[in-house]
Amino acid sequence: MLRIKELVKRYGDEKAVLKNLNLEVPGESVVSIIGASGAGKSTLLRCINRLVEPSSGSIELNGTELTKLEGKALRLARRRIGMVFQGFNLIDRLTVMENVQSGRLGYLPAWRAVTRKYPQEDIDRAFHLMERVGIAHYADKRADELSGGERQRVGVVRALMQEPEILLADEPTASLDPKTSRQIMELLRALASELHLPVLINIHNVNEAKEYTQRIVGMRFGRIIFDGEPTDLNNDAMDEIYAGVPAEERGGAESNTHLREVAAR
Amino acid sequence: MVATTQPTGPDAIAHREWSRYTTKERWRRYGVMALVALAVVWSLSTINIIWPWLWDAPEQMGDLFARMFPPSLDGWKDIAWTLLETVNIATIATFFAVFLSLPIALIAAQNTTPNRFTLWLGRFILVSSRSVNTIIWALLFVAVFGPGVLAGILAIIFRSLGFLGKLLGEAIEEIDRAPIEALESVGASRFKILIYGIIPQVMPTFFAVSILRWDINLRESTVLGLVGAGGIGIILQGAIDTFAWQTVATILLAIIGLVIIGEAISAYLRKKVI
Amino acid sequence: MSSTVQSTGRTWKKPPFIANPVLRWGLLIATVAYVWWAMTSLPFDWDRIQDGVPRAIRIFKGAFPPSFIRGELLFDGFMESIKIAIVSTLLGLALSVPIAFASASNIAPKWLYTIGRGVIIVARSFHPVIVAILFVKAVGFGPLAGILTLTVYSIGFVAKMLAERIEEIDWGQVEAIRAAGGATFVTLLYAVIPQIMPRQIGLSIYQLDSNLRASAIVGIVGAGGIGSTLLNAFGRYDYDFALAITLCIIGVILVSEAISGRIRRNLW
Numbered sequence: 157m158l159r160i161k162e163l164v165k166r167y168g169d170e171k172a173v174l175k176n177l178n179l180e181v182p183g184e185s186v187v188s189i190i191g192a193s194g195a196g197k198s199t200l201l202r203c204i205n206r207l208v209e210p211s212s213g214s215i216e217l218n219g220t221e222l223t224k225l226e227g228k229a230l231r232l233a234r235r236r237i238g239m240v241f242q243g244f245n246l247i248d249r250l251t252v253m254e255n256v257q258s259g260r261l262g263y264l265p266a267w268r269a270v271t272r273k274y275p276q277e278d279i280d281r282a283f284h285l286m287e288r289v290g291i292a293h294y295a296d297k298r299a300d301e302l303s304g305g306e307r308q309r310v311g312v313v314r315a316l317m318q319e320p321e322i323l324l325a326d327e328p329t330a331s332l333d334p335k336t337s338r339q340i341m342e343l344l345r346a347l348a349s350e351l352h353l354p355v356l357i358n359i360h361n362v363n364e365a366k367e368y369t370q371r372i373v374g375m376r377f378g379r380i381i382f383d384g385e386p387t388d389l390n391n392d393a394m395d396e397i398y399a400g401v402p403a404e405e406r407g408g409a410e411s412n413t414h415l416r417e418v419a420a421r
Numbered sequence: 422m423v424a425t426t427q428p429t430g431p432d433a434i435a436h437r438e439w440s441r442y443t444t445k446e447r448w449r450r451y452g453v454m455a456l457v458a459l460a461v462v463w464s465l466s467t468i469n470i471i472w473p474w475l476w477d478a479p480e481q482m483g484d485l486f487a488r489m490f491p492p493s494l495d496g497w498k499d500i501a502w503t504l505l506e507t508v509n510i511a512t513i514a515t516f517f518a519v520f521l522s523l524p525i526a527l528i529a530a531q532n533t534t535p536n537r538f539t540l541w542l543g544r545f546i547l548v549s550s551r552s553v554n555t556i557i558w559a560l561l562f563v564a565v566f567g568p569g570v571l572a573g574i575l576a577i578i579f580r581s582l583g584f585l586g587k588l589l590g591e592a593i594e595e596i597d598r599a600p601i602e603a604l605e606s607v608g609a610s611r612f613k614i615l616i617y618g619i620i621p622q623v624m625p626t627f628f629a630v631s632i633l634r635w636d637i638n639l640r641e642s643t644v645l646g647l648v649g650a651g652g653i654g655i656i657l658q659g660a661i662d663t664f665a666w667q668t669v670a671t672i673l674l675a676i677i678g679l680v681i682i683g684e685a686i687s688a689y690l691r692k693k694v695i
Numbered sequence: 696m697s698s699t700v701q702s703t704g705r706t707w708k709k710p711p712f713i714a715n716p717v718l719r720w721g722l723l724i725a726t727v728a729y730v731w732w733a734m735t736s737l738p739f740d741w742d743r744i745q746d747g748v749p750r751a752i753r754i755f756k757g758a759f760p761p762s763f764i765r766g767e768l769l770f771d772g773f774m775e776s777i778k779i780a781i782v783s784t785l786l787g788l789a790l791s792v793p794i795a796f797a798s799a800s801n802i803a804p805k806w807l808y809t810i811g812r813g814v815i816i817v818a819r820s821f822h823p824v825i826v827a828i829l830f831v832k833a834v835g836f837g838p839l840a841g842i843l844t845l846t847v848y849s850i851g852f853v854a855k856m857l858a859e860r861i862e863e864i865d866w867g868q869v870e871a872i873r874a875a876g877g878a879t880f881v882t883l884l885y886a887v888i889p890q891i892m893p894r895q896i897g898l899s900i901y902q903l904d905s906n907l908r909a910s911a912i913v914g915i916v917g918a919g920g921i922g923s924t925l926l927n928a929f930g931r932y933d934y935d936f937a938l939a940i941t942l943c944i945i946g947v948i949l950v951s952e953a954i955s956g957r958i959r960r961n962l963w
């Protein structure tokens with residue numbers, strides 16, 4: 157259970173990017189966050205694992221208050237939170253296996269990390285997950301030799317290696333082609349239900365959000381102005397979230413008849 | 422250079438030259454020229470040169486080279502052996518310097534240094550190492566440890582640290598932040614981030630810089646002997662002092678050979694690792 | 696989430712840096728053997744080295760605090776170094792231009808190219824200190840030997856860089872002027888020189904900076920400048936004066952590096 161209360165974030169002296177934001181994500185739900193560029197989606201996600209320092213407010217994950225943690229306690233909390241990045245953020249010159257195992261760095265003793273002598277248990281888990289997403293045969297390849305979709309799979313497996321209690325994905329499909337992008341979304345949804353894992357996904361593609369998630373949160377100017385099921389996201393709600401953005405562009409690159417229908421209604 | 426719209430394309434440079442001739446630029450050019458002329462006149466008029474020696478110089482040099490011919494092969498064994506010793510000094514010293522420079526680079530890079538004090542300590546080490554020449558380091562170490570190879574090795578290590586540390590530190594400061602962020606988000610400690618995120622990224626620079634420095638050190642180690650710090654310089658000095666010019670010629674040729682081979686090897690290795 | 700995974704029995708090892716095991720172990724053993732051999736074959740004089748620590752203490756005691764009493768000597772030494780650097784830079788630049796043209800494969804005929812490259816290789820191969828000794832023998836102690844040395848040193852670097860720049864020039868401009876009926880000299884003047892000028896100016900400033908550094912060390916073999924002063928101080932065990940000189944050298948190098956860096960940044 158993730159509970160965010162009255163979260164405020166301002167960068168420097170500028171006006172707040174997140175304004176007294178409240179959000180609750182109970183276990184096992186896949187939530188997508190939509191909103192125009194600059195709405196504060198990435199900032200929200202990054203506040204949760206403290207890659208960005210919140211200015212005030214509280215973030216609680218399964219009973220642990222995250223905003224006050226420092227040093228070792230922060231690292232212990234972070235290893236419970238998996239994150240998938242838009243740019244994959246892999247270590248290019250290391251092998252896929254090392255990248256995947258880097259998800260365990262919060263748990264591993266330093267000597268094992270240095271010598272790459274990972275516990276057999278972790279290796280089993282890694283192969284299991286890599287097989288699940290279809291990249292096991294790449295274990296010894298260097299990360300920069302893979303295609304974008306394969307790289308993002310490595311990113312997903314790395315996050316899952318943490319045995320996270322929640323998964324954060326910041327536009328995980330924005331750098332991928334439409335087909336691969338759908339595969340990754342499908343994967344995230346399937347993994348969430350297999351592993352009983354709550355997932356928060358920032359996403360620009362409203363169709364994918366509707367298709368793959370049970371709950372959609374709409375942000376505008378640092379506030380949540382929509383929170384409901386995909387079917388509740390009607391044209392008025394969309395207009396409010398993306399005020400000024402023509403309806404045709406909201407669907408992302410591919411034209412989707414489903415959206416046309418919604419928009420036409 | 423005052424052109425407001427910089428032309429692009431093949432004749433950009435020529436065009437720039439052309440637009441340079443505006444009044445202000447021209448005066449600045451005259452000013453610079455006058456300054457240069459003044460500096461030269463001042464230097465030449467006050468420097469302590471015995472002019473007849475200069476007029477004599479071509480003849481003297483010709484004489485010197487005449488006496489060097491033909492290069493003598495006597496004592497080639499000694500020369501070959503000390504040449505090898507020179508290579509060893511350069512290689513061993515580079516080897517140690519490379520390892521020692523890593524921690525220095527880490528504390529001298531803004532994104533990996535533990536605190537302000539270590540940052541300044543790192544920078545201080547880099548600056549003092551870089552601005553004291555190998556020969557001066559060698560003088561110091563010869564005074565401390567006596568003449569010999571140890572002084573030479575230490576001199577090269579101390580000079581290389583600054584070079585390697587500076588370039589490596591810059592590479593560390595320029596790494597891609599994205600993977601580091603990912604490692605932070607999994608809860609990795611600073612040390613693990615270093616091992617997984619930073620070191621793999623600076624590895625290519627590390628190799629390239631080490632090879633480059635080895636090449637430079639090969640040259641530097643040929644002169645260590647002139648202040649008594651080991652290597653081929655010692656027998657060169659000996660030959661010069663005894664006016665054995667034909668041996669000097671052999672040694673000089675050997676040095677050229679060494680430097681050229683070193684350059685070829687380092688060029689080959691650089692291509693290999695990158 | 697806490698699902699235990701069935702062990703598949705698959706293991707994983709980091710793929711080695713060098714795939715071929717023979718090559719990998721061969722290289723490793725060769726490296727270890729080399730280091731061991733080099734360390735044991737180098738003639739270390741251990742008895743003398745053991746005196747090092749007390750000597751180091753004595754030297755450092757002698758060196759602190761640095762003595763600026765003979766400031767005039769120090770000042771004269773530096774002035775001489777600066778003069779050597781200025782004159783040799785100019786001389787080196789002037790000589791570099793024809794040598795660079797001779798060593799540019801796109802301009803020089805084959806025989807000239809060979810000679811030009813030969814000159815550059817010889818000038819680059821020798822450390823300035825070696826060149827300095829030879830010049831000291833030929834023209835005697837003093838700044839003249841320093842100037843000649845650093846002239847050679849400048850040629851080695853400037854002519855090489857310049858030749859590379861000339862080889863990269865835009866050939867179209869040369870054709871254009873040739874087509875307009877220009878003689879060879881005119882062609883060079885109008886088509887090549889403007890293209891290499893910016894590089895040449897940057898190189899000059901860089902070389903002045905390098906020569907100033909180098910002038911501090913060629914003095915150590917008697918070629919004038921602050922290096923000679925430093926060597927004398929060492930020879931007379933005046934460690935406090937030697938430290939003062941070294942500190943000044945560091946200061947001057949830092950200042951000159953900063954100035955040359957700034958000028959070059961503004962130029963480009």
Ligand SMILES: Nc1ncnc2c1ncn2[C@@H]1O[C@H](COP(=O)(O)OP(=O)(O)OP(=O)(O)O)[C@@H](O)[C@H]1O
Pocket residue numbers: 167173191192193194195196197198199200
């Ligand atoms: N490090 C930073 N320093 C200062 N301002 C920032 C920083 N990061 C983000 N911002 C600002 O905060 C606001 C919200 O940014 P954020 O990245 O959270 O938006 P987003 O909703 O993720 O947008 P996008 O869809 O383009 O990714 C923007 O106005 C941005 O300029």
Ligand SMILES: [Mg+2]
Pocket residue numbers: 197198199326327358
């Ligand atoms: Mg974003």
